[in-house]
Amino acid sequence: MQLFPKIPLADWVDSIVDMLTDNLEPLFDGITTGIDWFVEGIVSILAFPPAIVLIAIFTILAWWSSRWPVAIFTFLGLMLIDNLGYWDPTLDTLALVLTSVIISIILGVPLGIWASQSDRFRGIVTPILDFMQTMPAFVYLIPAILFFGIGMVPGIIASVIFAMPPTIRLTNLGIRQVPEDLIEASNAFGSTTKQKLIKIQLPLATPTIMAGINQSIMLSLSMVVIASLVGAPGLGADVYRAVTQIKVGIGFEAGLAIVILAIMLDRISQNIGNTKK
Amino acid sequence: MEKAKITVKDVTKVFGKSPKQAVKLLGQGKSKSEILKETGMTVGVNRASFDVYPGEIFVIMGLSGSGKSTLVRLLNRLIEPTSGQVLIDDEDIVRMKPEQLREVRRKKLSMVFQRFALFPHRTVLENTEYGLEVQNIGKENRAKKAQESLELVGLKGYENSFPSELSGGMQQRVGLARALANDPDVLLMDEAFSALDPLIRKDMQDELLELQESMEKTIVFITHDLDEALRIGDRIALMKDGSIVQIGSPEEIMTNPANDYVERFVEDVDLSKVLTASHVMKRAETLRADRGPRVALQLMKDKGLSSLYIVDKKQKLLGAITADDAAKAIDSKKEITDILITDLHTVTPDTLLTDMFVKMAESSLPLPVIDKADKFKGIIVRGAVIGALAGNETESTKAEVN
Numbered sequence: 027m028q029l030f031p032k033i034p035l036a037d038w039v040d041s042i043v044d045m046l047t048d049n050l051e052p053l054f055d056g057i058t059t060g061i062d063w064f065v066e067g068i069v070s071i072l073a074f075p076p077a078i079v080l081i082a083i084f085t086i087l088a089w090w091s092s093r094w095p096v097a098i099f100t101f102l103g104l105m106l107i108d109n110l111g112y113w114d115p116t117l118d119t120l121a122l123v124l125t126s127v128i129i130s131i132i133l134g135v136p137l138g139i140w141a142s143q144s145d146r147f148r149g150i151v152t153p154i155l156d157f158m159q160t161m162p163a164f165v166y167l168i169p170a171i172l173f174f175g176i177g178m179v180p181g182i183i184a185s186v187i188f189a190m191p192p193t194i195r196l197t198n199l200g201i202r203q204v205p206e207d208l209i210e211a212s213n214a215f216g217s218t219t220k221q222k223l224i225k226i227q228l229p230l231a232t233p234t235i236m237a238g239i240n241q242s243i244m245l246s247l248s249m250v251v252i253a254s255l256v257g258a259p260g261l262g263a264d265v266y267r268a269v270t271q272i273k274v275g276i277g278f279e280a281g282l283a284i285v286i287l288a289i290m291l292d293r294i295s296q297n298i299g300n301t302k303k
Numbered sequence: 304m305e306k307a308k309i310t311v312k313d314v315t316k317v318f319g320k321s322p323k324q325a326v327k328l329l330g331q332g333k334s335k336s337e338i339l340k341e342t343g344m345t346v347g348v349n350r351a352s353f354d355v356y357p358g359e360i361f362v363i364m365g366l367s368g369s370g371k372s373t374l375v376r377l378l379n380r381l382i383e384p385t386s387g388q389v390l391i392d393d394e395d396i397v398r399m400k401p402e403q404l405r406e407v408r409r410k411k412l413s414m415v416f417q418r419f420a421l422f423p424h425r426t427v428l429e430n431t432e433y434g435l436e437v438q439n440i441g442k443e444n445r446a447k448k449a450q451e452s453l454e455l456v457g458l459k460g461y462e463n464s465f466p467s468e469l470s471g472g473m474q475q476r477v478g479l480a481r482a483l484a485n486d487p488d489v490l491l492m493d494e495a496f497s498a499l500d501p502l503i504r505k506d507m508q509d510e511l512l513e514l515q516e517s518m519e520k521t522i523v524f525i526t527h528d529l530d531e532a533l534r535i536g537d538r539i540a541l542m543k544d545g546s547i548v549q550i551g552s553p554e555e556i557m558t559n560p561a562n563d564y565v566e567r568f569v570e571d572v573d574l575s576k577v578l579t580a581s582h583v584m585k586r587a588e589t590l591r592a593d594r595g596p597r598v599a600l601q602l603m604k605d606k607g608l609s610s611l612y613i614v615d616k617k618q619k620l621l622g623a624i625t626a627d628d629a630a631k632a633i634d635s636k637k638e639i640t641d642i643l644i645t646d647l648h649t650v651t652p653d654t655l656l657t658d659m660f661v662k663m664a665e666s667s668l669p670l671p672v673i674d675k676a677d678k679f680k681g682i683i684v685r686g687a688v689i690g691a692l693a694g695n696e697t698e699s700t701k702a703e704v705n
Contacts, residue, residue, distance in 0.1 A: 214408060229424045
């Protein structure tokens with residue numbers, strides 16, 4: 027016995043999504059084509075050299091940004107992935123993660139800067155970020171399929187929604203944490219807002235912003251299995267298949283490859299943020 | 304009267320929800336604490352008015368919470384005044400548009416901060432260049448000016464260090480160099496030396512005074528340290544609860560406190576570090592060197608003196624003679640120049656009492672006071688020094704000097 031009739035929230039959301047699909051189809055098609063093209067580009071670049079060359083490149087990158095233990099781990103880890111036969115799905119996953127993170131940075135850093143400059147915008151954006159991060163990621167997949175079809179693109183969109191908030195939050199935080207007396211000094215010498223931002227605030231916020239980007243990388247990696255539910259190829263798809271067929275061994279192998287990728291990307295991105303001091 | 308560089312008229316800053324209303328209450332004569340109680344608003348600065356003249360060091364002194372740091376930030380509008388005017392070269396910066404204000408900050412006003420506020424990601428040179436960089440001055444040009452400014456503060460060779468690699472004193476030199484690099488008319492120094500330890504602080508004060516000799520900037524210096532204020536200030540404004548209580552020269556503040564508050568503030572101060580030779584100097588008899596010893600002896604007898612200062616035609620001090628020597632000279636038919644004592648300790652009118660104690664102890668004669676051109680001005684006798692330190696001003700001193 028209900029005092030009020032049930033609010034038809036689900037119907038409303040359905041009709042909004044229907045309306046969006048009907049009216050904004052050209053836009054969604056455009057986005058789909060664009061992202062598809064971008065991901066294909068990354069995959070073909072990654073797949074162009076033989077595996078061993080790419081492994082060497084990553085090892086050098088790890089050695090340059092961190093110390094040699096990370097480089098050794100990267101080398102052995104990637105060799106293992108290649109040996110187990112997961113090289114191609116690893117490249118797909120890497121492309122998915124890189125694309126999501128690049129989109130997160132392109133959108134997230136400017137939004138974070140905006141939030142740091144305007145208390146009103148921060149007030150609007152904070153609850154939206156809370157919503158994006160706490161809504162179960164599976165739920166994004168449903169409209170993502172409707173808007174962007176099946177495959178890599180809806181997976182990337184869902185990853186971006188889930189992974190972008192830390193970049194926005196930490197960009198805002200990093201800029202706001204620049205000590206007040208440095209801001210005063212910058213103002214006292216007659217800086218414009220833009221000069222202050224570029225010469226003082228952003229350089230000092232860089233370590234914090236990099237921490238946000240690192241979080242975005244890790245979160246988008248955590249989305250690879252979920253993304254595979256809508257047809258995104260990669261290690262996630264292997265894990266998903268292993269689950270549906272109850273193949274423990276294969277599930278473990280694919281899962282291990284994800285872990286290796288995660289640790290490698292985490293260490294490299296973390297240390298790039300710290301070496302610039 | 305000389306034209307003021309900075310004129311502050313009735314400047315008020317209230318922090319709170321409806322500051323204009325608090326300004327009204329201040330006008331009705333309510334105090335800072337009454338307003339806080341009634342409205343919850345904090346009065347930072349209460350109707351401050353003063354002039355700062357070109358080339359002077361104007362010290363604003365007060366304890367923490369007295370509003371002095373707020374006041375200095377009203378001068379370059381880092382804090383927006385609630386009411387009042389701040390005129391710099393007759394231009395009211397309170398009414399300026401952002402672009403005009405930026406121009407003034409870039410060209411006329413520079414600031415030195417208590418905690419240095421150096422940019423940690425920039426080298427010493429890049430820090431010093433900052434004020435020029437935001438004016439879009441070319442790279443070579445600004446490096447050259449920054450370099451000169453660093454040399455001025457004695458930091459040559461540290462251009463490529465980072466602030467974190469320098470000691471506190473050196474960091475503040477960078478702060479000073481950064482402020483000087485764009486050659487401003489006015490330097491605002493907000494407790495610039497307060498974070499330094501006492502010895503370094505004194506060095507920095509000396510260096511600032513030395514730099515000021517050649518730069519002749521207009522300096523507004525904020526401090527909570529009375530000794531510092533007395534040392535470097537040409538004039539001092541004392542603040543309490545956001546209001547200026549007294550403005551005057553160090554000597555005026557010390558010898559003639561405007562009210563109980565100022566008096567309590569200054570009572571523990573070592574007077575010998577404030578009063579100068581001109582304050583205790585007495586007029587003294589002199590004699591030209593071309594007169595004979597007989598005249599000298601007669602003069603000393605008439606005035607009851609045991610010694611006499613000898614000058615040339617231009618009142619330049621040559622030395623002193625004693626009555627005993629004069630008497631012997633008459634017997635042996637010598638001239639005054641033969642018995643002249645020339646290795647005298649001397650002081651200048653602005654020598655502090657504290658700096659003349661050793662000289663007084665070492666010489667048997669009163670200390671002669673001479674100006675920069677060696678002209679004889681007067682003498683220091685021990686009684687007058689002790690009297691001044693005891694705080695009682697002898698009327699005769701005042702009358703005789705000048």
